[in-house]
Amino acid sequence: MRRILAWAPLGALAVAAMAPLLLTPYQLTVATYIMLAAIVCTGLVLMTGVAGMVSFGQAAFVGVGAYVTAALSTTFALSPWIGLVAAIASAAVLAALIGLITVRMSGHYLALATLCFCISFYFLVGNAELLGRFNGITGIPPVTVGAIALRSEAAGFALVLGALALVIWWTRRLLASRTGRVLRSLRTGTVIAESFGVDGQRHRLIAFVAAAVTAALSGWLYAHVQRFVNPTPFGVPASIDYLFMTVIGGSGQVWGALLGAALVTTAKQELQGLLQPVFGATTRLDMLVFAALMIVMLHRARRGLWPLLQGLISLHLPAPPIVAGIDLPSGRARPTPGLPVLAASHMRRSFGGLVAVDDVSFDVRAGEILGVLGPNGAGKSTLFNLISGTLPRSSGELSFLGQPLASVGARDMCRRGLARTFQHVKLVPDMSALENVAMGATQRGHCGLAAASLGLDRAEERRLLGWSQHLLARVGLADKAWEAAGSLPLGHQRLVEIARALAADPVLLLLDEPAAGLRANEKTDLARLLLELRADGLAILLVEHDMEFVSELADRLMVMNFGRLIACGQPGEVRANVEVQEAYLGVAA
Numbered sequence: 001m002r003r004i005l006a007w008a009p010l011g012a013l014a015v016a017a018m019a020p021l022l023l024t025p026y027q028l029t030v031a032t033y034i035m036l037a038a039i040v041c042t043g044l045v046l047m048t049g050v051a052g053m054v055s056f057g058q059a060a061f062v063g064v065g066a067y068v069t070a071a072l073s074t075t076f077a078l079s080p081w082i083g084l085v086a087a088i089a090s091a092a093v094l095a096a097l098i099g100l101i102t103v104r105m106s107g108h109y110l111a112l113a114t115l116c117f118c119i120s121f122y123f124l125v126g127n128a129e130l131l132g133r134f135n136g137i138t139g140i141p142p143v144t145v146g147a148i149a150l151r152s153e154a155a156g157f158a159l160v161l162g163a164l165a166l167v168i169w170w171t172r173r174l175l176a177s178r179t180g181r182v183l184r185s186l187r188t189g190t191v192i193a194e195s196f197g198v199d200g201q202r203h204r205l206i207a208f209v210a211a212a213v214t215a216a217l218s219g220w221l222y223a224h225v226q227r228f229v230n231p232t233p234f235g236v237p238a239s240i241d242y243l244f245m246t247v248i249g250g251s252g253q254v255w256g257a258l259l260g261a262a263l264v265t266t267a268k269q270e271l272q273g274l275l276q277p278v279f280g281a282t283t284r285l286d287m288l289v290f291a292a293l294m295i296v297m298l299h300r301a302r303r304g305l306w307p308l309l310q311g312l313i314s315l316h317l318p319a320p321p322i323v324a325g326i327d328l329p330s331g332r333a334r335p336t337p338g339l340p341v342l343a344a345s346h347m348r349r350s351f352g353g354l355v356a357v358d359d360v361s362f363d364v365r366a367g368e369i370l371g372v373l374g375p376n377g378a379g380k381s382t383l384f385n386l387i388s389g390t391l392p393r394s395s396g397e398l399s400f401l402g403q404p405l406a407s408v409g410a411r412d413m414c415r416r417g418l419a420r421t422f423q424h425v426k427l428v429p430d431m432s433a434l435e436n437v438a439m440g441a442t443q444r445g446h447c448g449l450a451a452a453s454l455g456l457d458r459a460e461e462r463r464l465l466g467w468s469q470h471l472l473a474r475v476g477l478a479d480k481a482w483e484a485a486g487s488l489p490l491g492h493q494r495l496v497e498i499a500r501a502l503a504a505d506p507v508l509l510l511l512d513e514p515a516a517g518l519r520a521n522e523k524t525d526l527a528r529l530l531l532e533l534r535a536d537g538l539a540i541l542l543v544e545h546d547m548e549f550v551s552e553l554a555d556r557l558m559v560m561n562f563g564r565l566i567a568c569g570q571p572g573e574v575r576a577n578v579e580v581q582e583a584y585l586g587v588a589a
């Protein structure tokens with residue numbers, strides 16, 4: 001079944017290639033415009049749907065592609081193919097420059113910045129003498145392949161169809177790669193990426209540039225198919241249309257881009273055809289009806305139409321094969337059991353006047369489980385965040401494997417050999433459990449965007465996914481590999497987080513309340529797993545509320561209260577400590 005479906009896109013392409021024989025010239029033109037929009041929307045799927053960045057500037061990047069090639073092929077009489085290289089390079093450089101300033105912005109700030117870019121572009125080209133002001137540039141030559149000029153509607157259609165197929169194929173390949181997994185994690189913020197050694201902001205920039213390049217490709221095609229350009233199709237209304245198409249299709253779905261482009265383009269055409277004869281061309285009632293339809297649709301199908309369609313067909317594909325049982329050898333020297341992996345001295349962190357962690361000193365040793373206990377608000381999570389590099393400390397010293405750490409972030413701590421889970425589970429919900437685990441192994445691979453685009457990452461991917469499957473089996477979830485992580489019960493999600501942390505090949509594992517939400521038998525399995533990991537020489541720091549669970553498991557316990565360390569030692573000793581009983585258990589001995 002999977003093999004047959006793998007050929008389905010090629011079949012669809014062959015059917016689409018027959019369109020010039022079946023469609024009228026008008027229908028062919030509409031189909032070409034749909035595909036041009038779908039190319040832009042595919043980039044938006046990557047940027048908005050996958051990486052979670054909203055842009056109102058995509059039409060301007062289409063304009064960059066169109067105007068660069070239009071100017072080069074008319075004013076300088078250069079080949080459209082040189083125009084293609086220049087269009088893509090210009091969009092990439094411009095997007096990188098804009099992105100360096102804007103992608104760090106989140107939410108509406110990024111949207112506003114891209115909106116400003118789009119408005120500026122529109123007025124800039126509309127007032128540039130060299131670019132024909134608002135009249136634009138005419139007489140753009142068609143693309144030529146050898147001696148053949150692609151002048152006819154059918155030839156233009158075929159050119160755009162080929163480009164769309166290429167863009168969809170490339171985007172799908174990218175999303176299934178190591179880089180793609182990082183991009184998919186960005187929708188939930190950069191915390192997951194950074195915690196597993198990956199530069200989240202750099203990947204946001206990659207998504208931004210990739211979307212701009214895709215838009216510029218569409219612009220290049222537009223200029224040589226349409227043969228003239230003016231600023232109108234590159235303004236803010238067009239950017240909003242592209243966003244609409246992407247969201248309606250299903251913003252995280254590559255095929256949704258095509259569906260959304262087709263629906264919005266044809267819906268607008270049909271509404272114009274129906275309403276304008278009645279109300280006149282100047283009364284744009286079609287826009288009002290269109291907007292109302294969009295609101296209803298977004299209300300009914302928030303995730304867009306493609307997931308709805310998939311649900312209706314309920315296509316249950318057999319899971320792709322994984323080379324199971326690959327055990328990637330550890331790339332790190334294991335510290336001698338009993339020696340400190342992490343040592344903290346006089347750690348302090350305050351928030352304004354509140355001292356959340358106050359003068360805390362301790363160490364975690366290789367081959368031991370250190371439990372951290374304390375009532376709510378004692379400062380456990382803050383301490384956890386100081387160690388994992390998520391929060392900077394106000395004062396105090398920290399060393400890892402004997403190396404003093406001045407001020408390091410989460411990314412650096414992961415690269416040094418620290419991996420963590422989260423108190424509130426942080427998985428990419430619509431990514432499979434297996435891919436979530438592989439996210440933890442990102443820094444163990446080397447293939448980037450270029451290798452993925454050329455298909456040179458397949459062997460590495462097989463190793464990373466095979467190893468992730470091995471780790472899933474280790475936490476008892478071998479049969480859940482291809483289930484969406486968000487659909488798993490909370491207990492299983494916590495285990496996926498542990499497998500993901502193990503995928504980073506750590507020497508120190510920080511677990512933030514891993515037993516929360518687990519049933520009794522799951523807790524027993526978790527305890528067995530942690531003891532195995534300890535026997536492997538891993539150092540484990542375990543923040544827990546469950547006193548029974550942690551006392552039975554930990555070699556040593558430390559108890560915090562009001563930010564201070566009030567006891568540290570063998571579980572029996574600590575439990576017998578009067579201050580601990582008063583603070584933690586609320587009873588005096």
Ligand SMILES: Nc1ncnc2c1ncn2[C@@H]1O[C@H](COP(=O)(O)OP(=O)(O)OP(=O)(O)O)[C@@H](O)[C@H]1O
Pocket residue numbers: 351354355356374375376377378379380381382383
């Ligand atoms: N970002 C922050 N800004 C201001 N105060 C904070 C911040 N983070 C934590 N605190 C405060 O620091 C104190 C310690 O909080 P922390 O979350 O570390 O405790 P905890 O022991 O982990 O509690 P719990 O078991 O409920 O998670 C609390 O009083 C909390 O309100």
